[in-house]
Amino acid sequence: MSASSIEGGRPPGSVAPAIAVDNLECRYGDVTVLRGVTFTVPEGELFFVIGGSGCGKTTLLRHLIGLARPARGAVRYFGEDFTAAGRGERRRLLRTFGVLYQSAALWSSMTVAENVALPLEQYTPLSRRERQEIVALKLAQVGLAGCEDYFPAELSGGMRKRAGLARALALDPRIVFFDEPSAGLDPVTSRQLDELILQIRGALGTTMVIVSHELASIYALADRVIMLDREAHGVVAEGRPRDLAAASPDPRVRDFLSRDGREA
Amino acid sequence: MSEVPTPARAEAVLEGDCLTVTLGGAWHLTRAQPAWARVRGERRPRTVRLRAADLERWDSSLVRFVHEVERWCREAGVACATEALPDPVRRLAAQLAAARQAHVAVDHGGNVLTAIGLAATGVWRQTREFADFVGECTLSAAGAIRRPRRFRWRDCLAEMQQCGAMAVPIVGLTSFLVGLTLAYTGAIILRQFGGDIWVADIVGLSMFREMGAVMTGIVLAGRTGAAFAAELGNMKTGEEIDALETLGIPAVDFLVLPRLLALTLMMPLLAVYANCLGILGGMLVASTVLDIPASAYWVEMQTIIGLSDISAGVIKSLTFGVLVAVAGCLRGLQCERSAAGVGRAATSAVVTGILLIIVADAVFAVLFHVLGI
Numbered sequence: 001m002s003a004s005s006i007e008g009g010r011p012p013g014s015v016a017p018a019i020a021v022d023n024l025e026c027r028y029g030d031v032t033v034l035r036g037v038t039f040t041v042p043e044g045e046l047f048f049v050i051g052g053s054g055c056g057k058t059t060l061l062r063h064l065i066g067l068a069r070p071a072r073g074a075v076r077y078f079g080e081d082f083t084a085a086g087r088g089e090r091r092r093l094l095r096t097f098g099v100l101y102q103s104a105a106l107w108s109s110m111t112v113a114e115n116v117a118l119p120l121e122q123y124t125p126l127s128r129r130e131r132q133e134i135v136a137l138k139l140a141q142v143g144l145a146g147c148e149d150y151f152p153a154e155l156s157g158g159m160r161k162r163a164g165l166a167r168a169l170a171l172d173p174r175i176v177f178f179d180e181p182s183a184g185l186d187p188v189t190s191r192q193l194d195e196l197i198l199q200i201r202g203a204l205g206t207t208m209v210i211v212s213h214e215l216a217s218i219y220a221l222a223d224r225v226i227m228l229d230r231e232a233h234g235v236v237a238e239g240r241p242r243d244l245a246a247a248s249p250d251p252r253v254r255d256f257l258s259r260d261g262r263e264a
Numbered sequence: 265m266s267e268v269p270t271p272a273r274a275e276a277v278l279e280g281d282c283l284t285v286t287l288g289g290a291w292h293l294t295r296a297q298p299a300w301a302r303v304r305g306e307r308r309p310r311t312v313r314l315r316a317a318d319l320e321r322w323d324s325s326l327v328r329f330v331h332e333v334e335r336w337c338r339e340a341g342v343a344c345a346t347e348a349l350p351d352p353v354r355r356l357a358a359q360l361a362a363a364r365q366a367h368v369a370v371d372h373g374g375n376v377l378t379a380i381g382l383a384a385t386g387v388w389r390q391t392r393e394f395a396d397f398v399g400e401c402t403l404s405a406a407g408a409i410r411r412p413r414r415f416r417w418r419d420c421l422a423e424m425q426q427c428g429a430m431a432v433p434i435v436g437l438t439s440f441l442v443g444l445t446l447a448y449t450g451a452i453i454l455r456q457f458g459g460d461i462w463v464a465d466i467v468g469l470s471m472f473r474e475m476g477a478v479m480t481g482i483v484l485a486g487r488t489g490a491a492f493a494a495e496l497g498n499m500k501t502g503e504e505i506d507a508l509e510t511l512g513i514p515a516v517d518f519l520v521l522p523r524l525l526a527l528t529l530m531m532p533l534l535a536v537y538a539n540c541l542g543i544l545g546g547m548l549v550a551s552t553v554l555d556i557p558a559s560a561y562w563v564e565m566q567t568i569i570g571l572s573d574i575s576a577g578v579i580k581s582l583t584f585g586v587l588v589a590v591a592g593c594l595r596g597l598q599c600e601r602s603a604a605g606v607g608r609a610a611t612s613a614v615v616t617g618i619l620l621i622i623v624a625d626a627v628f629a630v631l632f633h634v635l636g637i
């Protein structure tokens with residue numbers, strides 16, 4: 001959790017952006033999915049990666065969080081090169097961010113509390129009781145107070161997403177990535193999740209990067225977006241969603257951002 | 265990150281009855297934090313006042329510390345003043361205190377009597393499900409006989425390749441070694457009576473009547489039964505089986521019957537092959553260790569093996585094929601929708617398959633004895 005944005009604590013010396021992506025090229029075998037992707041995300045921003053199906057949103061996310069190695073280019077977190085980092089360095093950098101997967105990806109053989117506690121067990125010197133307290137706090141933050149002992153299979157889709165978010169927040173990361181957070185959720189639950197994202201950003205000042213094509217969420221949450229395109233194999237627009245919808249020179253961008261639902 | 269952060273600090277100063285605790289430095293979950301018991305020491309104040317000074321980055325570890333102080337104060341009947349702390353810290357500490365109250369314990373265990381009751385009804389339910397499933401398979405097979413063109417022959421051939429041809433090396437190796445072991449064991453006794461040549465009878469008869477079918481059955485229960493369960497279990501987890509059912513295609517017709525037929529046809533062929541390899545193993549021991557020529561071994565074996573022995577083995581292996589396939593497919597379809605569920609389904613398929621093989625083998629032993637086969 002970065003407290004600096006809320007109560008004026010001193011940020012560490014540098015003013016490097018939370019995320020800086022430089023000329024990234026993503027390839028699967030011989031197929032180039034994305035090339036020349038460059039953008040930065042300042043700390044505390046709610047940043048969306050948008051685009052139609054198959055445009056490489058999830059591919060970009062997998063490269064950002066280190067599940068795939070870029071063919072070229074670099075990803076930097078707070079000025080530190082993640083792509084070229086050695087093993088130890090990389091493990092440390094991995095702790096600067098949390099990820100909420102599309103399916104929540106909770107470990108099914110563990111209770112919700114055990115899911116959230118695992119990163120704490122791995123990386124913190126806390127005792128069992130202290131871990132339980134942190135777990136309770138995280139679950140309260142996502143609105144699941146008291147649900148410690150449930151197994152993932154006993155939760156609804158929306159609750160599973162919340163539990164996944166609690167796990168992503170467990171180590172108080174400075175950045176959280178979301179892969180299609182509203183996938184598989186009804187509009188009401190989806191809106192509640194959007195509100196939760198805003199609330200957590202407000203409380204903790206966390207930088208959030210959200211991969212999505214849900215216009216309602218994009219308009220409700222995004223400070224800034226980049227739009228990827230399948231034919232262009234890269235970024236076709238960058239800016240605030242309302243500005244892009246009104247004034248983007250690219251018809252693909254205007255078309256994408258101006259379907260029904262923009263007022264939602 | 266690369267900068268060295270100031271360690272988290274909590275310094276307590278006692279002024280009269282009031283213990284003032286000053287919190288400072290960088291608080292991070294992954295680094296060492298002050299412990300309240302040590303900060304307080306043996307002091308027994310009337311009031312604890314928390315304040316922040318030179319507080320840098322902080323996270324949940326600070327919130328937890330504040331919560332611990334508040335809890336101690338409540339339990340010790342000491343007043344706790346947190347007004348001097350930053351608002352977000354106080355808000356989160358209050359949220360944590362409320363969350364600790366909200367914890368609803370869910371009991372996933374249970375007492376012994378409940379466990380026994382559940383196990384008993386579980387056995388009854390499983391037996392019924394097994395009978396239901398066998399019934400469904402029978403109806404489905406009858407349907408396929410009436411309309412053979414609708415049967416999934418391509419899937420069936422692919423399964424035959426998987427569970428038949430691909431299993432040839434492992435079945436061959438195990439049977440060869442079983443034949444070899446039988447010959448060595450038989451020779452220990454027969455040598456004492458100068459009856460080395462009867463090794464051929466022992467190996468031949470046990471391979472044809474028992475070991476060929478049983479060994480093949482057990483190998484395929486581990487290899488194919490587990491594969492069926494894992495594959496169908498994974499399909500169930502991914503809602504693929506639901507997708508079939510909503511299209512009006514029964515999973516038994518589409519998925520189970522091709523596998524059942526494939527394994528039932530392949531098992532006897534593999535068993536006959538296993539018999540041959542077992543005999544070869546015996547023959548190798550006989551000719552190298554016991555000095556019995558292969559031709560004499562072959563002639564001696566023919567004096568005891570009759571068509572009834574061969575067909576007894578084939579009938580057994582046909583039955584084992586059905587049992588292993590049914591156990592594998594049933595466990596796959598019963599699978600819970602989780603990764604752990606798929607693992608349990610595969611384990612359960614192997615255990616059920618082997619258990620059914622052993623039970624069926626015992627039934628056959630009694631039956632053949634009564635019928636004089």
